[in-house]
Amino acid sequence: MEERFSQEFELINQHFQEVFSQLFGGGTARLLLEDQSDILGSGIEIVAQPPGKKLQNLSLLSGGEKALTAIAILFAILKRKPTSFCVLDEIETSLDEGNLDNLSRFIQEFSRDSQFIVITHRRNTMQVSDVLYGIVMEEKGISNIVSVRLEDRAS
Protein backbone atom coordinates (compact mmCIF):
# COMPACT_ATOMS: atom_id res chain seq x y z
CA MET A 1 0.00 0.00 0.00
CA GLU A 2 2.73 2.44 0.98
CA GLU A 3 4.83 1.29 -1.92
CA ARG A 4 1.98 1.86 -4.34
CA PHE A 5 1.13 5.34 -3.06
CA SER A 6 4.76 6.48 -3.24
CA GLN A 7 5.07 5.27 -6.82
CA GLU A 8 1.88 7.03 -7.86
CA PHE A 9 2.90 10.17 -6.01
CA GLU A 10 6.25 10.23 -7.76
CA LEU A 11 4.59 9.86 -11.17
CA ILE A 12 2.15 12.72 -10.54
CA ASN A 13 5.07 14.77 -9.28
CA GLN A 14 7.00 14.23 -12.52
CA HIS A 15 3.96 15.18 -14.57
CA PHE A 16 3.51 18.30 -12.42
CA GLN A 17 7.04 19.45 -13.21
CA GLU A 18 6.53 18.79 -16.97
CA VAL A 19 3.16 20.52 -17.23
CA PHE A 20 4.26 23.45 -15.04
CA SER A 21 7.30 24.22 -17.18
CA GLN A 22 5.22 23.79 -20.36
CA LEU A 23 2.54 26.26 -19.16
CA PHE A 24 4.97 28.77 -17.63
CA GLY A 25 7.65 28.39 -20.32
CA GLY A 26 10.19 27.24 -17.71
CA GLY A 27 10.52 27.28 -13.95
CA THR A 28 10.24 24.38 -11.54
CA ALA A 29 7.51 22.87 -9.40
CA ARG A 30 7.06 19.87 -7.18
CA LEU A 31 4.83 18.18 -4.62
CA LEU A 32 6.23 17.29 -1.21
CA LEU A 33 4.96 14.93 1.48
CA GLU A 34 4.83 17.03 4.62
CA ASP A 35 5.73 14.05 6.83
CA GLN A 36 7.99 11.48 5.15
CA SER A 37 7.59 9.08 8.06
CA ASP A 38 3.83 8.75 7.58
CA ILE A 39 3.42 8.19 3.83
CA LEU A 40 -0.18 7.01 3.99
CA GLY A 41 -1.45 9.82 6.23
CA SER A 42 0.72 12.84 5.46
CA GLY A 43 -0.54 16.02 3.87
CA ILE A 44 0.81 17.26 0.53
CA GLU A 45 2.64 20.56 0.10
CA ILE A 46 3.04 22.42 -3.20
CA VAL A 47 6.21 24.22 -4.23
CA ALA A 48 6.16 26.42 -7.36
CA GLN A 49 8.84 28.70 -8.81
CA PRO A 50 8.01 30.65 -12.02
CA PRO A 51 10.95 31.14 -14.43
CA GLY A 52 13.60 33.63 -13.29
CA LYS A 53 12.02 34.17 -9.90
CA LYS A 54 13.30 33.12 -6.52
CA LEU A 55 11.61 30.34 -4.61
CA GLN A 56 8.96 31.94 -2.38
CA ASN A 57 5.90 31.17 -0.34
CA LEU A 58 2.98 30.12 -2.58
CA SER A 59 0.90 33.01 -1.18
CA LEU A 60 3.23 35.59 -2.78
CA LEU A 61 2.46 34.32 -6.29
CA SER A 62 0.18 36.54 -8.34
CA GLY A 63 -3.47 35.72 -9.10
CA GLY A 64 -2.65 34.46 -12.58
CA GLU A 65 0.40 32.50 -11.40
CA LYS A 66 -1.70 30.76 -8.74
CA ALA A 67 -4.42 29.83 -11.24
CA LEU A 68 -1.85 28.48 -13.70
CA THR A 69 -0.15 26.45 -10.94
CA ALA A 70 -3.49 24.93 -9.92
CA ILE A 71 -4.22 24.11 -13.56
CA ALA A 72 -0.81 22.43 -13.86
CA ILE A 73 -1.66 20.17 -10.91
CA LEU A 74 -5.01 19.29 -12.45
CA PHE A 75 -3.41 18.30 -15.74
CA ALA A 76 -0.64 16.40 -13.96
CA ILE A 77 -3.36 14.26 -12.36
CA LEU A 78 -5.16 13.93 -15.71
CA LYS A 79 -1.91 12.87 -17.37
CA ARG A 80 -1.39 10.19 -14.76
CA LYS A 81 -4.99 9.03 -14.87
CA PRO A 82 -6.93 10.41 -17.85
CA THR A 83 -10.71 10.65 -17.60
CA SER A 84 -12.73 10.11 -20.77
CA PHE A 85 -14.35 13.52 -20.46
CA CYS A 86 -13.61 16.68 -18.51
CA VAL A 87 -15.77 19.77 -17.81
CA LEU A 88 -13.91 23.06 -17.16
CA ASP A 89 -16.01 26.04 -16.04
CA GLU A 90 -14.16 29.33 -16.68
CA ILE A 91 -10.78 28.24 -15.34
CA GLU A 92 -8.92 30.91 -17.30
CA THR A 93 -10.49 34.19 -16.14
CA SER A 94 -7.32 35.51 -14.44
CA LEU A 95 -4.84 34.61 -17.19
CA ASP A 96 -3.27 37.22 -19.50
CA GLU A 97 -3.31 36.74 -23.29
CA GLY A 98 0.12 35.08 -23.40
CA ASN A 99 -0.62 32.45 -20.77
CA LEU A 100 -4.08 31.88 -22.23
CA ASP A 101 -2.55 31.15 -25.63
CA ASN A 102 -0.24 28.61 -24.03
CA LEU A 103 -3.07 26.97 -22.11
CA SER A 104 -5.40 26.81 -25.14
CA ARG A 105 -2.75 25.07 -27.20
CA PHE A 106 -2.05 22.70 -24.31
CA ILE A 107 -5.74 21.75 -24.00
CA GLN A 108 -5.96 21.31 -27.76
CA GLU A 109 -3.06 18.85 -27.56
CA PHE A 110 -4.66 17.06 -24.60
CA SER A 111 -8.02 16.76 -26.39
CA ARG A 112 -6.59 14.05 -28.65
CA ASP A 113 -7.08 11.62 -25.74
CA SER A 114 -9.84 13.16 -23.62
CA GLN A 115 -13.06 14.97 -24.51
CA PHE A 116 -13.31 18.53 -23.15
CA ILE A 117 -16.40 20.63 -22.45
CA VAL A 118 -15.24 24.15 -21.61
CA ILE A 119 -17.42 27.01 -20.42
CA THR A 120 -15.73 30.28 -21.33
CA HIS A 121 -15.92 34.00 -22.13
CA ARG A 122 -12.41 34.14 -23.65
CA ARG A 123 -11.84 34.28 -27.36
CA ASN A 124 -8.63 32.18 -27.47
CA THR A 125 -10.48 29.29 -25.87
CA MET A 126 -13.29 29.57 -28.40
CA GLN A 127 -10.78 29.59 -31.23
CA VAL A 128 -9.33 26.17 -30.33
CA SER A 129 -12.75 24.57 -29.88
CA ASP A 130 -14.17 22.15 -32.44
CA VAL A 131 -17.82 23.04 -31.73
CA LEU A 132 -19.35 26.14 -30.16
CA TYR A 133 -22.74 26.30 -28.42
CA GLY A 134 -24.41 29.46 -27.12
CA ILE A 135 -26.69 29.41 -24.07
CA VAL A 136 -29.18 32.27 -24.22
CA MET A 137 -32.32 33.36 -22.44
CA GLU A 138 -34.62 34.52 -25.25
CA GLU A 139 -37.37 34.32 -22.64
CA LYS A 140 -36.09 35.90 -19.40
CA GLY A 141 -35.09 33.29 -16.86
CA ILE A 142 -35.32 30.35 -19.29
CA SER A 143 -32.20 28.80 -20.83
CA ASN A 144 -32.06 27.68 -24.43
CA ILE A 145 -29.26 26.45 -26.67
CA VAL A 146 -28.24 27.86 -30.04
CA SER A 147 -25.46 26.95 -32.41
CA VAL A 148 -22.78 29.61 -32.79
CA ARG A 149 -20.11 30.32 -35.38
CA LEU A 150 -16.94 31.95 -34.07
CA GLU A 151 -17.21 35.07 -36.27
CA ASP A 152 -20.55 35.92 -34.61
CA ARG A 153 -18.95 36.29 -31.22
CA ALA A 154 -17.65 39.86 -30.93
CA SER A 155 -14.52 39.81 -28.82
Added chain:
Amino acid sequence: MEERFSQEFELINQHFQEVFSQLFGGGTARLLLEDQSDILGSGIEIVAQPPGKKLQNLSLLSGGEKALTAIAILFAILKRKPTSFCVLDEIETSLDEGNLDNLSRFIQEFSRDSQFIVITHRRNTMQVSDVLYGIVMEEKGISNIVSVRLEDRAS
Protein backbone atom coordinates in the same frame (compact mmCIF):
# COMPACT_ATOMS: atom_id res chain seq x y z
CA MET B 1 -26.98 56.28 17.71
CA GLU B 2 -29.75 53.89 16.60
CA GLU B 3 -31.47 56.71 14.82
CA ARG B 4 -28.32 57.63 12.95
CA PHE B 5 -27.49 54.06 11.89
CA SER B 6 -31.02 53.45 10.57
CA GLN B 7 -30.90 56.63 8.52
CA GLU B 8 -27.50 55.76 7.05
CA PHE B 9 -28.63 52.19 6.39
CA GLU B 10 -31.71 53.40 4.57
CA LEU B 11 -29.64 55.74 2.38
CA ILE B 12 -27.17 52.99 1.42
CA ASN B 13 -30.15 50.75 0.72
CA GLN B 14 -31.64 53.27 -1.69
CA HIS B 15 -28.32 53.65 -3.46
CA PHE B 16 -28.01 49.85 -3.69
CA GLN B 17 -31.36 49.62 -5.48
CA GLU B 18 -30.39 52.44 -7.89
CA VAL B 19 -26.93 51.09 -8.72
CA PHE B 20 -28.17 47.49 -9.02
CA SER B 21 -30.86 48.36 -11.54
CA GLN B 22 -28.40 50.58 -13.45
CA LEU B 23 -25.80 47.79 -13.72
CA PHE B 24 -28.29 44.97 -14.41
CA GLY B 25 -30.61 47.06 -16.60
CA GLY B 26 -33.52 46.46 -14.21
CA GLY B 27 -34.36 44.09 -11.38
CA THR B 28 -34.52 44.85 -7.67
CA ALA B 29 -32.15 44.57 -4.75
CA ARG B 30 -32.14 45.53 -1.10
CA LEU B 31 -30.38 45.15 2.22
CA LEU B 32 -32.25 43.79 5.21
CA LEU B 33 -31.46 43.92 8.93
CA GLU B 34 -31.67 40.31 10.07
CA ASP B 35 -32.98 41.31 13.48
CA GLN B 36 -35.11 44.47 13.48
CA SER B 37 -35.22 44.53 17.27
CA ASP B 38 -31.45 44.91 17.60
CA ILE B 39 -30.56 47.65 15.12
CA LEU B 40 -27.06 48.30 16.45
CA GLY B 41 -26.01 44.66 16.61
CA SER B 42 -27.90 42.86 13.85
CA GLY B 43 -26.28 41.29 10.81
CA ILE B 44 -27.10 42.49 7.29
CA GLU B 45 -28.72 40.26 4.68
CA ILE B 46 -28.57 40.87 0.92
CA VAL B 47 -31.51 40.26 -1.41
CA ALA B 48 -30.93 40.47 -5.18
CA GLN B 49 -33.28 39.71 -8.08
CA PRO B 50 -31.95 40.14 -11.64
CA PRO B 51 -34.52 41.41 -14.20
CA GLY B 52 -37.19 38.85 -15.23
CA LYS B 53 -36.04 36.26 -12.74
CA LYS B 54 -37.80 35.03 -9.63
CA LEU B 55 -36.49 35.94 -6.22
CA GLN B 56 -34.10 33.19 -5.16
CA ASN B 57 -31.37 32.38 -2.69
CA LEU B 58 -28.24 34.46 -3.38
CA SER B 59 -26.23 31.24 -3.82
CA LEU B 60 -28.20 30.32 -6.98
CA LEU B 61 -27.05 33.46 -8.79
CA SER B 62 -24.41 32.91 -11.46
CA GLY B 63 -20.74 33.84 -11.06
CA GLY B 64 -21.15 37.05 -13.05
CA GLU B 65 -24.41 37.97 -11.34
CA LYS B 66 -22.77 37.58 -7.92
CA ALA B 67 -19.79 39.74 -8.90
CA LEU B 68 -22.06 42.45 -10.31
CA THR B 69 -24.21 42.38 -7.14
CA ALA B 70 -21.11 42.78 -4.96
CA ILE B 71 -19.92 45.67 -7.17
CA ALA B 72 -23.35 47.31 -6.81
CA ILE B 73 -23.00 47.21 -3.00
CA LEU B 74 -19.50 48.70 -3.20
CA PHE B 75 -20.71 51.60 -5.34
CA ALA B 76 -23.78 52.10 -3.15
CA ILE B 77 -21.40 52.65 -0.22
CA LEU B 78 -19.17 54.91 -2.35
CA LYS B 79 -22.23 56.93 -3.41
CA ARG B 80 -23.20 57.42 0.21
CA LYS B 81 -19.69 58.23 1.31
CA PRO B 82 -17.32 58.92 -1.58
CA THR B 83 -13.58 58.39 -1.05
CA SER B 84 -11.19 60.69 -2.87
CA PHE B 85 -9.46 57.75 -4.54
CA CYS B 86 -10.31 54.10 -5.11
CA VAL B 87 -8.13 51.16 -6.20
CA LEU B 88 -9.91 48.27 -7.98
CA ASP B 89 -7.85 45.14 -8.69
CA GLU B 90 -9.44 43.06 -11.48
CA ILE B 91 -13.01 43.24 -10.21
CA GLU B 92 -14.48 42.46 -13.64
CA THR B 93 -12.92 39.09 -14.58
CA SER B 94 -16.23 37.16 -14.53
CA LEU B 95 -18.34 39.69 -16.42
CA ASP B 96 -19.50 39.18 -20.02
CA GLU B 97 -18.95 41.91 -22.62
CA GLY B 98 -22.43 43.41 -22.14
CA ASN B 99 -22.16 43.78 -18.37
CA LEU B 100 -18.56 44.99 -18.70
CA ASP B 101 -19.67 47.76 -21.06
CA ASN B 102 -22.28 48.83 -18.55
CA LEU B 103 -19.80 48.81 -15.68
CA SER B 104 -17.10 50.70 -17.61
CA ARG B 105 -19.53 53.48 -18.47
CA PHE B 106 -20.72 53.55 -14.86
CA ILE B 107 -17.14 53.93 -13.54
CA GLN B 108 -16.45 56.61 -16.13
CA GLU B 109 -19.46 58.53 -14.82
CA PHE B 110 -18.34 58.02 -11.23
CA SER B 111 -14.80 59.22 -11.97
CA ARG B 112 -16.03 62.80 -12.20
CA ASP B 113 -16.05 62.87 -8.39
CA SER B 114 -13.52 60.22 -7.36
CA GLN B 115 -10.14 59.20 -8.74
CA PHE B 116 -9.91 55.57 -9.86
CA ILE B 117 -6.85 53.35 -10.22
CA VAL B 118 -7.95 50.13 -11.92
CA ILE B 119 -5.82 47.04 -12.50
CA THR B 120 -7.23 45.15 -15.46
CA HIS B 121 -6.74 42.71 -18.38
CA ARG B 122 -10.01 43.72 -20.10
CA ARG B 123 -10.06 45.98 -23.13
CA ASN B 124 -13.36 47.80 -22.32
CA THR B 125 -11.86 48.98 -19.04
CA MET B 126 -8.73 50.22 -20.78
CA GLN B 127 -10.83 52.08 -23.32
CA VAL B 128 -12.56 54.24 -20.69
CA SER B 129 -9.29 55.05 -18.90
CA ASP B 130 -7.67 58.46 -19.18
CA VAL B 131 -4.11 57.18 -18.70
CA LEU B 132 -2.65 53.71 -19.22
CA TYR B 133 0.49 52.33 -17.53
CA GLY B 134 2.08 48.99 -18.27
CA ILE B 135 3.96 47.01 -15.59
CA VAL B 136 6.57 44.76 -17.15
CA MET B 137 9.51 42.63 -16.07
CA GLU B 138 12.18 43.38 -18.64
CA GLU B 139 14.58 41.79 -16.16
CA LYS B 140 12.96 38.60 -14.79
CA GLY B 141 11.50 39.09 -11.35
CA ILE B 142 11.91 42.90 -11.35
CA SER B 143 8.97 45.21 -12.00
CA ASN B 144 9.24 48.34 -14.08
CA ILE B 145 6.74 50.81 -15.39
CA VAL B 146 6.21 51.86 -19.03
CA SER B 147 3.73 54.21 -20.63
CA VAL B 148 1.26 52.47 -22.93
CA ARG B 149 -1.00 53.69 -25.72
CA LEU B 150 -4.25 51.73 -26.15
CA GLU B 151 -3.55 50.71 -29.76
CA ASP B 152 -0.43 48.86 -28.59
CA ARG B 153 -2.43 46.51 -26.45
CA ALA B 154 -3.59 43.55 -28.54
CA SER B 155 -7.01 42.50 -27.41
Added chain:
Amino acid sequence: MYLKRLEIYGFKSFANRVRIEFDKGITAIVGPNGSGKSNIADAIRWALGEQSPKTLRGGKMEDVIFSGTQTRKPLGFAEVTLVLDNSDGELPTEFSEVSVTRRVFRSGESEYYINRTPCRLKDIVEMFVDTGIGKDGYSIIGQGRVEEILSMHSESRREIFEEAA
Protein backbone atom coordinates in the same frame (compact mmCIF):
# COMPACT_ATOMS: atom_id res chain seq x y z
CA MET C 1 -15.92 6.37 -23.58
CA TYR C 2 -17.11 9.90 -24.32
CA LEU C 3 -20.20 12.00 -23.62
CA LYS C 4 -22.48 11.89 -26.68
CA ARG C 5 -25.59 13.70 -25.57
CA LEU C 6 -27.07 15.61 -22.65
CA GLU C 7 -30.82 16.03 -22.22
CA ILE C 8 -32.15 18.45 -19.61
CA TYR C 9 -35.73 19.14 -18.63
CA GLY C 10 -36.90 21.09 -15.56
CA PHE C 11 -33.39 21.25 -14.09
CA LYS C 12 -32.67 24.80 -12.79
CA SER C 13 -33.16 27.38 -15.56
CA PHE C 14 -33.93 24.72 -18.22
CA ALA C 15 -37.76 24.98 -18.28
CA ASN C 16 -37.83 23.73 -21.88
CA ARG C 17 -36.45 20.34 -22.90
CA VAL C 18 -32.94 20.96 -24.24
CA ARG C 19 -30.71 18.41 -26.01
CA ILE C 20 -26.98 19.04 -26.50
CA GLU C 21 -24.96 16.80 -28.84
CA PHE C 22 -21.26 16.42 -28.07
CA ASP C 23 -18.40 15.06 -30.12
CA LYS C 24 -14.85 14.08 -29.19
CA GLY C 25 -12.43 17.00 -29.08
CA ILE C 26 -13.32 20.35 -27.49
CA THR C 27 -16.84 21.74 -27.19
CA ALA C 28 -17.07 25.36 -25.96
CA ILE C 29 -20.17 26.69 -24.21
CA VAL C 30 -20.54 30.46 -24.31
CA GLY C 31 -23.21 33.03 -23.41
CA PRO C 32 -24.07 36.03 -21.25
CA ASN C 33 -23.83 36.06 -17.43
CA GLY C 34 -26.72 34.19 -15.81
CA SER C 35 -27.82 32.46 -19.03
CA GLY C 36 -27.38 28.92 -17.67
CA LYS C 37 -23.86 27.71 -18.62
CA SER C 38 -22.79 26.59 -15.14
CA ASN C 39 -26.22 24.99 -14.72
CA ILE C 40 -25.14 22.60 -17.49
CA ALA C 41 -22.05 21.58 -15.49
CA ASP C 42 -24.33 21.13 -12.45
CA ALA C 43 -26.71 18.97 -14.53
CA ILE C 44 -23.86 16.62 -15.49
CA ARG C 45 -22.60 16.46 -11.90
CA TRP C 46 -26.13 15.77 -10.61
CA ALA C 47 -26.84 12.99 -13.12
CA LEU C 48 -23.62 11.29 -12.00
CA GLY C 49 -24.95 11.07 -8.46
CA GLU C 50 -24.04 14.32 -6.67
CA GLN C 51 -25.92 14.36 -3.37
CA SER C 52 -24.88 17.68 -1.82
CA PRO C 53 -27.22 20.63 -2.57
CA LYS C 54 -24.38 22.98 -1.61
CA THR C 55 -22.12 21.64 -4.38
CA LEU C 56 -25.00 22.42 -6.76
CA ARG C 57 -25.13 25.96 -5.30
CA GLY C 58 -28.54 25.43 -3.69
CA GLY C 59 -29.86 25.25 -0.15
CA LYS C 60 -31.95 22.06 -0.53
CA MET C 61 -32.20 19.46 -3.30
CA GLU C 62 -35.52 20.92 -4.40
CA ASP C 63 -33.62 24.02 -5.56
CA VAL C 64 -32.59 22.11 -8.69
CA ILE C 65 -36.17 22.01 -9.96
CA PHE C 66 -37.21 24.92 -12.18
CA SER C 67 -38.82 27.39 -9.75
CA GLY C 68 -40.58 29.59 -12.34
CA THR C 69 -40.06 33.10 -13.68
CA GLN C 70 -42.29 36.20 -13.72
CA THR C 71 -44.15 34.64 -16.68
CA ARG C 72 -43.81 30.88 -16.17
CA LYS C 73 -45.06 28.58 -13.41
CA PRO C 74 -42.65 26.31 -11.51
CA LEU C 75 -42.31 22.71 -12.71
CA GLY C 76 -43.00 19.61 -10.65
CA PHE C 77 -39.81 17.68 -11.38
CA ALA C 78 -36.30 17.91 -12.86
CA GLU C 79 -34.77 15.32 -15.16
CA VAL C 80 -31.31 14.94 -16.70
CA THR C 81 -30.10 12.18 -19.05
CA LEU C 82 -26.46 11.57 -20.04
CA VAL C 83 -25.87 9.40 -23.10
CA LEU C 84 -22.35 7.96 -23.24
CA ASP C 85 -20.60 6.21 -26.11
CA ASN C 86 -19.15 3.09 -24.57
CA SER C 87 -17.84 1.41 -27.72
CA ASP C 88 -14.40 1.14 -26.05
CA GLY C 89 -16.00 -0.87 -23.23
CA GLU C 90 -14.67 1.37 -20.42
CA LEU C 91 -17.96 1.07 -18.47
CA PRO C 92 -18.61 -2.41 -17.01
CA THR C 93 -21.58 -3.27 -19.26
CA GLU C 94 -21.85 -4.85 -22.71
CA PHE C 95 -23.89 -1.97 -24.10
CA SER C 96 -22.05 0.15 -26.63
CA GLU C 97 -24.22 3.11 -25.67
CA VAL C 98 -25.17 3.78 -22.07
CA SER C 99 -27.77 6.26 -20.92
CA VAL C 100 -28.00 7.42 -17.30
CA THR C 101 -31.14 9.27 -16.14
CA ARG C 102 -31.92 10.96 -12.87
CA ARG C 103 -35.25 12.49 -11.92
CA VAL C 104 -36.38 14.28 -8.74
CA PHE C 105 -39.91 15.38 -7.76
CA ARG C 106 -40.92 18.25 -5.47
CA SER C 107 -42.05 15.60 -3.01
CA GLY C 108 -38.38 14.67 -2.63
CA GLU C 109 -38.79 11.32 -4.39
CA SER C 110 -35.96 10.40 -6.75
CA GLU C 111 -35.77 7.99 -9.69
CA TYR C 112 -32.68 6.61 -11.39
CA TYR C 113 -32.38 4.72 -14.68
CA ILE C 114 -29.60 3.02 -16.62
CA ASN C 115 -30.62 2.46 -20.24
CA ARG C 116 -34.19 3.25 -19.26
CA THR C 117 -34.27 0.44 -16.66
CA PRO C 118 -34.99 1.62 -13.10
CA CYS C 119 -32.01 1.25 -10.77
CA ARG C 120 -30.63 2.69 -7.54
CA LEU C 121 -28.26 5.63 -7.10
CA LYS C 122 -25.69 3.12 -5.89
CA ASP C 123 -25.76 1.37 -9.29
CA ILE C 124 -24.92 4.60 -11.09
CA VAL C 125 -22.14 5.53 -8.67
CA GLU C 126 -20.65 2.02 -8.92
CA MET C 127 -20.70 2.07 -12.70
CA PHE C 128 -18.39 5.09 -12.72
CA VAL C 129 -16.08 4.02 -9.92
CA ASP C 130 -12.41 4.25 -10.89
CA THR C 131 -13.08 6.27 -14.06
CA GLY C 132 -12.27 9.62 -12.39
CA ILE C 133 -15.76 10.74 -13.46
CA GLY C 134 -18.64 10.87 -11.02
CA LYS C 135 -19.40 12.51 -7.80
CA ASP C 136 -15.96 12.22 -6.19
CA GLY C 137 -13.97 12.49 -9.38
CA TYR C 138 -11.72 15.29 -10.45
CA SER C 139 -13.07 15.65 -13.98
CA ILE C 140 -15.60 18.45 -13.35
CA ILE C 141 -14.03 21.74 -12.25
CA GLY C 142 -16.74 24.21 -11.14
CA GLN C 143 -16.61 27.94 -11.65
CA GLY C 144 -14.11 29.71 -9.40
CA ARG C 145 -12.91 26.41 -7.96
CA VAL C 146 -9.69 25.69 -9.79
CA GLU C 147 -7.59 27.68 -7.29
CA GLU C 148 -9.05 25.62 -4.43
CA ILE C 149 -6.42 22.92 -5.06
CA LEU C 150 -3.86 25.42 -3.73
CA SER C 151 -5.78 26.67 -0.72
CA MET C 152 -7.03 23.32 0.57
CA HIS C 153 -5.60 21.83 3.68
CA SER C 154 -2.96 19.39 2.74
CA GLU C 155 -5.16 16.51 4.03
CA SER C 156 -8.02 17.19 1.62
CA ARG C 157 -5.51 17.68 -1.18
CA ARG C 158 -4.42 14.17 -0.41
CA GLU C 159 -7.91 12.87 -1.13
CA ILE C 160 -7.72 14.08 -4.71
CA PHE C 161 -4.43 12.29 -5.18
CA GLU C 162 -5.82 9.12 -3.71
CA GLU C 163 -8.75 9.20 -6.10
CA ALA C 164 -6.26 9.41 -8.96
CA ALA C 165 -3.71 6.96 -7.61
Added chain:
Amino acid sequence: MYLKRLEIYGFKSFANRVRIEFDKGITAIVGPNGSGKSNIADAIRWALGEQSPKTLRGGKMEDVIFSGTQTRKPLGFAEVTLVLDNSDGELPTEFSEVSVTRRVFRSGESEYYINRTPCRLKDIVEMFVDTGIGKDGYSIIGQGRVEEILSMHSESRREIFEEAA
Protein backbone atom coordinates in the same frame (compact mmCIF):
# COMPACT_ATOMS: atom_id res chain seq x y z
CA MET D 1 -7.80 65.21 -2.29
CA TYR D 2 -6.37 62.85 -4.88
CA LEU D 3 -3.29 60.63 -5.26
CA LYS D 4 -0.67 62.51 -7.26
CA ARG D 5 2.37 60.26 -7.11
CA LEU D 6 3.52 56.88 -5.84
CA GLU D 7 7.20 56.10 -5.28
CA ILE D 8 8.26 52.52 -4.60
CA TYR D 9 11.73 51.21 -3.81
CA GLY D 10 12.56 47.74 -2.52
CA PHE D 11 8.89 46.83 -1.95
CA LYS D 12 8.16 43.30 -3.25
CA SER D 13 9.14 43.00 -6.91
CA PHE D 14 10.15 46.68 -7.19
CA ALA D 15 13.94 46.34 -6.92
CA ASN D 16 14.46 49.56 -8.91
CA ARG D 17 13.06 52.90 -7.76
CA VAL D 18 9.78 53.40 -9.64
CA ARG D 19 7.68 56.61 -9.70
CA ILE D 20 4.10 56.59 -10.97
CA GLU D 21 2.32 59.90 -11.64
CA PHE D 22 -1.47 59.89 -11.31
CA ASP D 23 -4.10 62.38 -12.40
CA LYS D 24 -7.77 62.72 -11.54
CA GLY D 25 -10.07 60.50 -13.60
CA ILE D 26 -9.24 56.84 -14.34
CA THR D 27 -5.72 55.39 -14.52
CA ALA D 28 -5.51 51.80 -15.80
CA ILE D 29 -2.60 49.52 -14.86
CA VAL D 30 -2.05 46.63 -17.24
CA GLY D 31 0.58 43.95 -17.79
CA PRO D 32 1.30 40.21 -17.88
CA ASN D 33 0.56 37.81 -15.01
CA GLY D 34 3.11 38.14 -12.22
CA SER D 35 4.54 41.44 -13.46
CA GLY D 36 3.77 43.39 -10.27
CA LYS D 37 0.35 45.07 -10.71
CA SER D 38 -1.21 43.84 -7.46
CA ASN D 39 2.06 44.66 -5.68
CA ILE D 40 1.23 48.31 -6.48
CA ALA D 41 -2.14 48.00 -4.72
CA ASP D 42 -0.30 46.35 -1.79
CA ALA D 43 2.23 49.22 -1.74
CA ILE D 44 -0.57 51.80 -1.38
CA ARG D 45 -2.30 49.74 1.32
CA TRP D 46 1.01 49.32 3.22
CA ALA D 47 1.90 53.01 3.09
CA LEU D 48 -1.51 53.81 4.59
CA GLY D 49 -0.68 51.71 7.63
CA GLU D 50 -1.66 48.09 6.88
CA GLN D 51 -0.22 45.93 9.66
CA SER D 52 -1.32 42.41 8.65
CA PRO D 53 1.24 40.46 6.54
CA LYS D 54 -1.60 38.17 5.45
CA THR D 55 -3.55 41.04 3.83
CA LEU D 56 -0.34 41.79 1.90
CA ARG D 57 -0.25 38.10 0.83
CA GLY D 58 2.89 37.34 2.85
CA GLY D 59 3.73 35.25 5.88
CA LYS D 60 5.69 37.87 7.83
CA MET D 61 6.21 41.61 7.36
CA GLU D 62 9.71 40.98 6.04
CA ASP D 63 8.11 39.38 2.96
CA VAL D 64 7.42 42.85 1.58
CA ILE D 65 11.15 43.56 1.15
CA PHE D 66 12.61 42.62 -2.26
CA SER D 67 13.99 39.11 -1.71
CA GLY D 68 16.17 38.92 -4.81
CA THR D 69 16.00 37.03 -8.12
CA GLN D 70 18.35 34.56 -9.80
CA THR D 71 20.52 37.51 -10.86
CA ARG D 72 19.93 40.13 -8.16
CA LYS D 73 20.70 40.18 -4.45
CA PRO D 74 17.95 40.85 -1.88
CA LEU D 75 17.62 44.42 -0.62
CA GLY D 76 17.88 45.54 2.99
CA PHE D 77 14.72 47.63 3.23
CA ALA D 78 11.46 48.57 1.47
CA GLU D 79 10.13 52.08 1.12
CA VAL D 80 6.89 53.50 -0.29
CA THR D 81 5.89 57.19 -0.55
CA LEU D 82 2.39 58.45 -1.39
CA VAL D 83 2.10 62.07 -2.50
CA LEU D 84 -1.41 63.46 -2.17
CA ASP D 85 -2.84 66.69 -3.53
CA ASN D 86 -4.63 68.25 -0.59
CA SER D 87 -5.60 71.59 -2.15
CA ASP D 88 -9.23 70.90 -1.16
CA GLY D 89 -8.13 70.63 2.49
CA GLU D 90 -9.71 67.20 3.09
CA LEU D 91 -6.72 66.09 5.20
CA PRO D 92 -6.42 67.85 8.59
CA THR D 93 -3.25 69.79 7.76
CA GLU D 94 -2.55 73.17 6.12
CA PHE D 95 -0.22 71.71 3.53
CA SER D 96 -1.63 71.69 0.00
CA GLU D 97 0.54 68.68 -0.80
CA VAL D 98 1.03 65.87 1.70
CA SER D 99 3.56 63.07 1.39
CA VAL D 100 3.36 59.91 3.50
CA THR D 101 6.39 57.60 3.65
CA ARG D 102 6.81 54.20 5.23
CA ARG D 103 10.07 52.26 5.46
CA VAL D 104 10.83 48.82 6.94
CA PHE D 105 14.25 47.19 7.47
CA ARG D 106 15.07 43.46 7.58
CA SER D 107 15.76 43.97 11.27
CA GLY D 108 12.02 44.63 11.67
CA GLU D 109 12.52 48.32 12.46
CA SER D 110 9.98 50.64 10.82
CA GLU D 111 10.09 54.36 10.03
CA TYR D 112 7.16 56.63 9.18
CA TYR D 113 7.21 60.19 7.77
CA ILE D 114 4.64 62.84 6.95
CA ASN D 115 6.10 65.50 4.65
CA ARG D 116 9.56 64.10 5.40
CA THR D 117 9.15 64.66 9.15
CA PRO D 118 9.45 61.49 11.26
CA CYS D 119 6.18 60.46 12.91
CA ARG D 120 4.45 57.41 14.32
CA LEU D 121 2.17 54.95 12.51
CA LYS D 122 -0.64 56.28 14.67
CA ASP D 123 -0.22 59.77 13.14
CA ILE D 124 -0.64 58.41 9.63
CA VAL D 125 -3.69 56.31 10.55
CA GLU D 126 -5.28 59.25 12.36
CA MET D 127 -4.73 61.57 9.42
CA PHE D 128 -6.89 59.34 7.19
CA VAL D 129 -9.60 58.53 9.72
CA ASP D 130 -13.10 59.13 8.33
CA THR D 131 -11.91 59.52 4.74
CA GLY D 132 -12.78 55.90 3.83
CA ILE D 133 -9.14 55.51 2.77
CA GLY D 134 -6.61 53.75 4.93
CA LYS D 135 -6.19 50.41 6.47
CA ASP D 136 -9.83 49.80 7.45
CA GLY D 137 -11.38 51.68 4.60
CA TYR D 138 -13.33 50.27 1.72
CA SER D 139 -11.49 52.13 -1.03
CA ILE D 140 -8.95 49.42 -1.96
CA ILE D 141 -10.50 46.24 -3.37
CA GLY D 142 -7.86 43.49 -3.69
CA GLN D 143 -7.76 40.90 -6.44
CA GLY D 144 -10.45 38.24 -6.13
CA ARG D 145 -11.98 39.98 -3.11
CA VAL D 146 -14.96 41.83 -4.51
CA GLU D 147 -17.28 38.80 -4.10
CA GLU D 148 -16.32 38.59 -0.41
CA ILE D 149 -18.95 41.20 0.43
CA LEU D 150 -21.56 38.53 -0.45
CA SER D 151 -19.99 35.59 1.36
CA MET D 152 -19.07 37.37 4.58
CA HIS D 153 -20.98 36.66 7.72
CA SER D 154 -23.59 39.28 8.18
CA GLU D 155 -21.71 40.62 11.24
CA SER D 156 -18.53 41.45 9.34
CA ARG D 157 -20.62 42.93 6.55
CA ARG D 158 -21.93 45.24 9.20
CA GLU D 159 -18.44 46.55 9.90
CA ILE D 160 -18.12 47.83 6.33
CA PHE D 161 -21.40 49.65 6.67
CA GLU D 162 -20.37 51.17 9.97
CA GLU D 163 -17.15 52.48 8.44
CA ALA D 164 -19.22 54.21 5.77
CA ALA D 165 -22.05 55.39 7.99
